[in-house]
Amino acid sequence: QVQLVESGGGLVQAGGSLRLSCAASGRSISAYAMGWFRQAPGKEREFVAGISWSGGTTDYADSVKGRFTISRDNAINTVYLQMNILKPKDTAVYYCARSRGSNWREITSYGYWGQGTQVTVSS
Secondary structure (H helix, E strand, O other), X not given: OOEEXXXXXXXEEOOOOEEEXXXXXXXXXXXXXXXXXXXXXXXXXXEXXXXXXXXXXXXXXXXOOOOEEEXXXXXXXXXXXXXXXXXXXXXXXXXXXXEOOOOOOOHHHEEXXXXXXXXXXXX
């Protein structure tokens, strides 16, 4: 079993930045791709960003490309999401997840999820 705990969420003004962290415990995540998803009220959970096990390959939703950066530090079992130029439409609960499949953009490709951290962007 692996436990994922997100942190770093909060309230920020439009144009601001936040850095989310996802700390894994129980088992190493170093051999797995990881992803960030988000879910806004009344909407389905959606893919935000994914990163390969080595960190050498990343993928982003079009809505965040150029503003968000996913990274990881396998030595400390942690994945990050740097969010810049935040917009009110980025308001959501953000989740990290450990992949078990090859299609990073699909929720079903992930087997373990954190509890989420709230990000609220005010206009």
